[in-house]
Amino acid sequence: MTPENIFNQFAYEGEVASIKPLGEGFINDTFIVRTTGDTPDYILQRKNHNVFPDVPAMMDNIVKVTAHMKAKIIRAGGDPLRESLTVVFAKDGLPYYFDAEEGNYWAVCIFIAGSVTIDNATSLDLCFKGGQGIGRFQKMLADYPEPLHETIKGFHNIRFRYEQWDDTLRRDKFGLVKTVQEEIKWVEDRRQQMLDFWHLVEDGSLPMRVTHNDTKLSNILFDKNGDVLCAIDLDTCMSSTALNDVGDALRSYTNTGAEDDRDLSRVSMDIDRFRAYVAGYLSEMKDSLNDCEREWLAFSAIYITFEQVLRFLMDYIDGSTYWKIQYPTHTLVRTQAQYRLLQSMEAQYPQMQAIVRELLA
Ligand code: GN1
Numbered sequence: 001m002t003p004e005n006i007f008n009q010f011a012y013e014g015e016v017a018s019i020k021p022l023g024e025g026f027i028n029d030t031f032i033v034r035t036t037g038d039t040p041d042y043i044l045q046r047k048n049h050n051v052f053p054d055v056p057a058m059m060d061n062i063v064k065v066t067a068h069m070k071a072k073i074i075r076a077g078g079d080p081l082r083e084s085l086t087v088v089f090a091k092d093g094l095p096y097y098f099d100a101e102e103g104n105y106w107a108v109c110i111f112i113a114g115s116v117t118i119d120n121a122t123s124l125d126l127c128f129k130g131g132q133g134i135g136r137f138q139k140m141l142a143d144y145p146e147p148l149h150e151t152i153k154g155f156h157n158i159r160f161r162y163e164q165w166d167d168t169l170r171r172d173k174f175g176l177v178k179t180v181q182e183e184i185k186w187v188e189d190r191r192q193q194m195l196d197f198w199h200l201v202e203d204g205s206l207p208m209r210v211t212h213n214d215t216k217l218s219n220i221l222f223d224k225n226g227d228v229l230c231a232i233d234l235d236t237c238m239s240s241t242a243l244n245d246v247g248d249a250l251r252s253y254t255n256t257g258a259e260d261d262r263d264l265s266r267v268s269m270d271i272d273r274f275r276a277y278v279a280g281y282l283s284e285m286k287d288s289l290n291d292c293e294r295e296w297l298a299f300s301a302i303y304i305t306f307e308q309v310l311r312f313l314m315d316y317i318d319g320s321t322y323w324k325i326q327y328p329t330h331t332l333v334r335t336q337a338q339y340r341l342l343q344s345m346e347a348q349y350p351q352m353q354a355i356v357r358e359l360l361a
């Protein structure tokens with residue numbers, strides 16, 4: 001079915017003027033649907049069911065958390081159509097449409113007029129606002145009452161990731177293991193350190209909360225004045241630690257290079273952006289964090305950047321099937337660029353800790 005036919009299965013308002021691909025998502029395929037006149041425009045997405053094995057469960061999470069946030073936004077006198085993502089249901093009443101012919105799941109949400117996404121943190125103000133945005137998101141969901149579906153098993157659970165990693169190395173499907181010995185060592189050298197950290201989650205010292213889990217800069221929607229509207233891409237919204245959201249955001253906001261930079265000399269962690277993001281986040285969440293979360297906040301950036309090194313390298317060895325690639329070694333290049341960022345963070349860890357302590361004081 002064409003995107004036009006798919007979109008017609010949804011209960012949208014107005015007349016379609018055009019449907020065009022949007023952005024360069026690595027996982028889902030995204031289209032922007034423009035309508036004529038005053039009716040809203042829409043975002044139409046083909047959800048990647050290799051990544052999300054249970055799209056109905058994922059959409060159930062999204063419908064429920066957005067309903068929870070909207071109720072709060074309304075009570076606070078805000079605009080629920082601008083300060084939260086809005087799911088558009090299919091005409092049969094489901095929050096997705098299943099195209100049985102091609103076996104694909106599709107979903108629609110409202111495009112918030114005048115909103116923009118940003119790929120690079122160009123100012124400290126932006127970092128501060130991004131931190132505030134995720135802080136607010138976590139705060140609104142702090143009293144979310146029921147368990148969410150675990151839409152990707154063990155998503156930020158490094159013990160589980162190491163199990164997958166060991167399987168990948170054992171399988172060595174494409175004989176690539178011998179070509180990435182140095183990179184494999186990066187992951188092996190940190191095994192104990194990372195498992196020790198995760199132990200704090202397993203013993204309950206770091207609490208589970210409702211979190212976003214994919215907090216990179218481009219998943220925050222800004223208005224034309226550069227103020228945060230809301231967090232988008234709620235596909236991975238589920239139970240995790242608050243720190244995972246902070247760490248993943250820091251991985252993206254503080255990088256002076258690109259996630260897949262071939263020129264490693266451009267990649268490093270900018271400590272001023274680190275400070276600005278953490279300050280923004282803590283302006284919302286400071287009073288909600290326990291002592292363990294406070295103590296490990298700076299480390300969260302290292303944890304998630306490391307996890308990304310592991311995930312990228314694992315996907316490369318497995319044949320690059322998870323993230324879309326533009327050239328055969330793309331995911332290896334991503335691995336190397338993220339490792340450079342990790343090294344930069346490790347070198348600056350004492351300063352990162354000092355900043356967090358200072359901001360918490
Ligand atoms: C994916 O969905 P997207 O493109 O925002 C991935 C994240 C990675 C990111 C790296 C569901 O994010 O975990 O950090 O790529 N999302 C999923 O760019 O795996």
Ligand code: MG
Pocket residue numbers: 027214233235236
């Ligand atoms: Mg995503």
